[in-house]
Amino acid sequence: MPEIAWPTPYLDVASALAIGALIGFEREKHKADEHLQGALGLRSFIIAALAGAVGALMTRAIDSPWPLVAVLLAVSGVVVASYVVEVSLDPRKSGATTELAAVATTALAALAVLGHRDMAVPLAVACAAALAFKKPLRRVVKGFDKADLLGMMKLLIASFIVLPLLPDRTLDPFDALNPYRLWLLVILITALGLVGYVAVRRFGARTGTLMTAVAGALVSSTAVTLSLARHAAAVDGNAVRPAAGGILIGWSVMAGRIAVLLVAVNPSLLVLLWPVLLALILPAMAGAAWLLLRPTGAAAPAAAPVGDGMGSEGVASDGGAGDGGAGDGAARVSAAVANPFSLGPAIRFAGLMAVIMFASALAERYLAPEALVAVGALSGLADVDAITVSMAERSLAEAARLDVAAAAIVAAALVNTGVKYGLAATAGGRVMAGLLAPATAVSLLAALAAAWLRL
Template identity: 35%
Template sequence: MTQLELFLDLGLALAIGLLIGVERGWKTREAEEGGRFAGLRTFGLIGLLGGVWGLIAREVDPLLLGFALLGFTGLMGLGYYLGVQRDRDYGFTTEAAALVAFALGALVQLGYPAAAAAMAVVTVTLLSFKVVVHGWLRRLEPQELNATLQLLLISVVLLPILPDRGYGPWQALNPYIIWWMVVLIAAISLFGYFAVKIAGPDRGILFTSAFGGLAASTAVTLSLARMGRENAELQPLLAAGVLLASSTMFPRLLLVVAAVSPALLPTLLVPVGVMAVVGYAAALLLWRSAARLPARVRLSHPFELATAVKFGAVLALVMLLSVALREWYGDLGVYLLAAASGIADVDAITLSLAGMVPGTLLAGVAAYGIVIAALVNTTVKGLLVVFIAGGSMARRTALAVTAVVLSGMAATLATAPMAG
């Protein structure tokens, strides 16, 4: 390491301490001189101290850094004890920030300057959000906390340990992919719940539908249908959300085809584009016809894990059926395979068929298969709403989905013969 690099790293360690010190000093700016635990200068020195000890540990023995951190922690603990005895203030935030400043200063010298700088910014942001974070905690309800913990359990704990390989007949069942869909449905449901609670039903539902539809429109539909079953006053707006999420599937499908097999794009552009236009128009009409809702609507449950698990079981059955049709009928089963795959998802069959062109599959056959999957998937979304939500949401969604499907069929026939 050159002298310039050494000074730059020590300067960064000092800057990290100063950055944290600015936030801590601003919080206690009204305190008298000597009346606060640590301010701008002290935090700057703490960051520099961490950088110096990181340099010593790197050049002499890494164990020295552990002893230095242990000693500094003891010093912070003594200061905290004296502060509690004097002021009866049990807050430990400033002491914790000092420990972080020391550790980040050392991290710079250990070869991770970018990570240290980024974590310093995150630390200052978190410290400055005290009022906001405490406000969130006060408004957090027990079922919301339980739902968040359940989502973390099934995603962070369970998902990584599942094998990402096929099992069962034809190795068609992949536990990782199936459970990933369960996690996705649960995450979209929880996201939609908080979006509606924070932004209000109008903006929250539409925001969830638009962005959730980019990832998994079927999962969004399932979540909104369940919400509609429990909240009759939201049904007109939820119907618009279903159409918005469903329609977002069509441009996403075209983007996938353009990336994998651009030669298919001209063939699919008309039927898929027509369905997208009709779907977005129906979503707009449903949204404009929906009565304005109050700013706050009582939502009963963030999501139901059992519903997501049932959908995962259905997905597993569809995956098995799809592979079986391909094995039994070969290329003649492409359309049946597309229809079966479209029950749960269009991305997998789209990637599969587009990847076979040119080569083992005619462009027209692949295009027909993709359109069939899109039509079936759109129909399934309508049926989900009809059987789960019912009421005005079912009627509105059924009419709109019928319009989308019929327009797609008409556009497909108008551009025939695609298989040529």
């Protein structure tokens, strides 16, 4: 096995010094702004980085970790002494952020010299950013209460502890149920609630909802529909119109996503289907524009969920005026936003998806090839992307006629749109259902007409 040569040390040492200068510059500016006496500044951080670099060079030269350990201990001792001096000069001093940053700078400089420059430099940038954005970070933290924190912990546990333990393969004989992907759907729906929660608080109901819809629909327009409908049911009436507009935008993105998948797998299908997709997109976009751009009047009564109780938690309005259609600042949001970190509704929704996916797999296994349209309709109850890719590949390999594959995709898209309307009406209430009904009806009728003329 050929011996791996150490990288040239000059660029590594230069990177180490740059790390010290970057973090030190931020601390020097903080020191000047706060009029701190005796605090560590730019020169101290450059020297700390130099010490880390020298310690790493010595460790590498004699192939022993002890020189670097000694340097880290020495820097830590100096930092503690500096902290004691600073407290003696200013008794108001309570935090040790600068001192911890100095130790981190030493360690990052050593990491760069030890051959991990690509990791050390981004970490140094992240450290400097965390130091520089002290006040914005504090404002973000103050915006969350204890319930939000507990919910975030649930989401992190679900994402980084439960998800890696699940097998990423189908466990049933019909290759339908993948526990990893089903749980990933639970996390997605919950995370979309987080995106909407933060966006609405930061940018206001209208702009925040728009950002949530576009970003989330790139992954799952169904999840966007459920999240925004639940949010609209949990706040005052002024949130229903922006949420309905965001849902329609999500549906438009879904149709665009089908087009992208067809371009990637089988462009011949897109030649057949583009009028249908356009018929789905244009009415939804027109409805979204009408809902988002038309000024809102007096606050409507809160939309009450009807039906199965998807888990929306009602909250009391704070009594302020809504966004009124005039602005998007967070100060114009008129209601306290409900805690979005509820896993229960997302788990129930994923369970429903699992049942539908299993039924679709059974249908595809036992129905005749001519019944692919029915399979598409069944698949559309749960998802459109899967049947789109499946039909595109089947027609590309001539396992199915092009017109039959196109009809299956159309059936899936129409059924999926109807299912999402049902979800929105159930989770969002009668007002939401009424706002979405015109655009939904026009989209479905226009798509059916385009499919009849085209196919």
